[in-house]
Amino acid sequence: MRKLALNDEILLTIEKPARYIGGEVNSVMKENKEELIRFVMCFPDVYEIGMSHLGIQILYDLLNSYEDVWCERVYSPWMDLDAIMRKEQIPLFALESQDPVSDFDFIGITLQYEMCYTNILQVLDLSNIPIFAKERTNEHPIVIGGGPCAYNPEPIAAFFDLFYIGEGETQYRALLDLYKNCQKDGYDRMDFLHKAAQIPGIYCPMLYDVTYHADGTIKVFYPLYDDIPKTIMKELVTDVNQVPYPKKPVVPFIKVTQDRVVLEIQRGCIRGCRFCQAGQLYRPVRERSLDFLKEYAIEMLDNTGHEEISLSSLSSSDYSNLSEFMDFLIEKCKDKHVNISLPSLRIDAFSLDVMSKVQDVKKSSLTFAPEAGTQRMRNVINKGLTEEVILNGARLAFEGGWNKVKLYFMLGLPTETIADVKGIAELANEVAKVYYETVPKEKRNGKVQITISTSFFIPKPFTPFQWAPMGYAQEFLDKAHTLKDTVLEQLNKKSIRYIYHEADVSVLEGAFARGDRKISDVIYKAYQKGCIYDAWSEFFKQELWDEAFEECGLNVDFYTTRERSVDEVLPWDFISCGVEKAFFIREWERAKAETVTPNCKMQCQGCGAARFKTGICFDKKN
């Protein structure tokens, strides 16, 4: 029987003890032999969030498929247990073996959003691993980061030994083999890191240095040794049908955010929306074959017992065989009493037909993501969605019986004017109008319920907007208030609800997203002051962050509201996601000229992703 790291008294005192006991269905136990490489994958947020993440399930499955590796999981202890562990000096432990994290060879931390950065420090701290990489010795695990935020690793560079840039399936075997070799003849941490930094996609921040201009911008970013690469190209899976995908994902005991089978139907996106980082990072789009998806859908449902399956991709409607695959799923899921959920679908006749088959129309709501309120603004962001398409989709939906609609927008996009802000309210009003025109009084199921939701635009690295100024917090709030007032002035105000995100967190996220190495100290200071779980509004403490920036002599505006020139050395310039900087510059110019760029299916734009010789770039030229 497994012995738990926490005693019964603690487990019976804290909320949701199931977060810490492991032992879930499909979790992997191995006999702990001396030669086994011990790896622990960490999602630095609470269990329910971390367990919902597909990437860790993929890597967990991949690493455990190696006989010489045992991969386990660890998540951020919730605040109640965090306090107990500090008070009673209980070291953080992995879920499977319940062994201390500090005993492991590797801790892999996935970086899905910037606001989890203080939780990384929490995990290291509770594990008794030095927070700064340079203070670690041969006795400590190698701390490696990966995921979308690893594309600008600089704000957290000081805390990591290595970063893995790109898709995780390709280089872990090489890294582990190197580790084994280095252990054979007297392991030396720096020797291993130096060699690891020569593996494609691997970045070791300690082996690089930065100098700055007087104004704080970067002068030179350079490797300290001749044999360390100057630029790091992202790793990418060239054949998505040949790479392992978890047939037996771990099934949590407690309800987690993503309590279902998640099947990734394709990677990448053809769209090229100019605000979207994922759309660039995962280029080129690569589709999984129908046979692959059919096989995995059935096996994953059988192995987990989940009652729902969700298709994952950046834009499901663009998957070529969606119609055929949906027919298959609907047929199979009917016998199994399995629900199908379809996020990221474009609203059109086809998707409405599919949705009416898999959802309760009366209860479900439809989501449109116009992202901007006017055509001019949508042209700037390259969201190829016209008002006509939106209103037509809405009309079809209303005819089909839906009466709840969610509309997603961003405030603070580059070149935005008051007319664009008001345009959001006006578009919502038009959607409401369509309802009252389309559905006769006697058929109405009450009022149409339209929800406008806005988030504040945050410029991200590796997008055409990486040079753009971000708005000030007050500017964001003023815009939100203008939008609210406009909604209330309109005829259909009673059918429209408006919700918006907090501005302060967005500003901080903006600073981290495009931050440099200097930010590491701010994060460390803020953590020491008590900042943790910053993504959770109940724990976010703006005043502590303000203090931390001040004490480090740094100004948030330098990172957020300042417009960069395209000549400036950006902190992430030494990384390449395959898409060339020249393409981003071209797109930034076209954005300012309000010019739409065709998507990958319509016409190749020569972005540079064709270098990977796969996916849509290759399909077309073949």
Added chain:
Amino acid sequence: MKYRIKFSKYSSMVFIGHLDMMRYFQKAIRRAGLPIAYSTGFSPHQILSFAAPLGVGLFSNGEYADLEFTSEIKTAECKKRLQEVMVEGVDILSVKVLPKDAGNAMASVAAASYTVKIRKGHERDDFSFTKEFDRFMSQNEILIEKETKKSSKVLNLKEFIFDYKADADSIYLLVDASSSGNIKPGLVMEAYYQFLQKKPEAFEFVITREETYTRDQNGQLISLDAVGEDL
């Protein structure tokens, strides 16, 4: 066809609450590929119900759930297939087919038996925990105040304790678990400690539910799986 499964709960699974245990079984039944019946309606759910919720932290050797299958399956086969998809901490102890007229698991619960022990680290030097239990039970009546949602009422606990036995290091209790007089073993221990003029510490007891009972036609207590048969 209605089936009744009996299972145990131990190891780290004692930290999984009742609602999550239900979710666990719903998924386990799917993994086992059993022909579970579904309710009708737009969001059909499995026809599956549990006998008596078990509190978080309690062990059990006698948990029950009733379920309905759309086709016949041998009880031994069903037990084997379910056991194959269990995790450490839950074992399938028996599977029986219920007669057509059998009451559902929850409504038919009449009593439950428990073993109470002292948790490691909570042993007290000043007294032997079981020694005075006979004397406690030999009182004419054991009046306690039981809190209900709105008020509290006085009841005679002794009427709800059907049987007991105090060993060197454990106390066995057979108590009322019917909907009208559901007595938790913790309540008995509190009354016992009050009688000893002591106060139980938090987490002092380790409690195991040993069996869940219903009554037969003659009013005799029988285990819930004695109602069903092998197939």
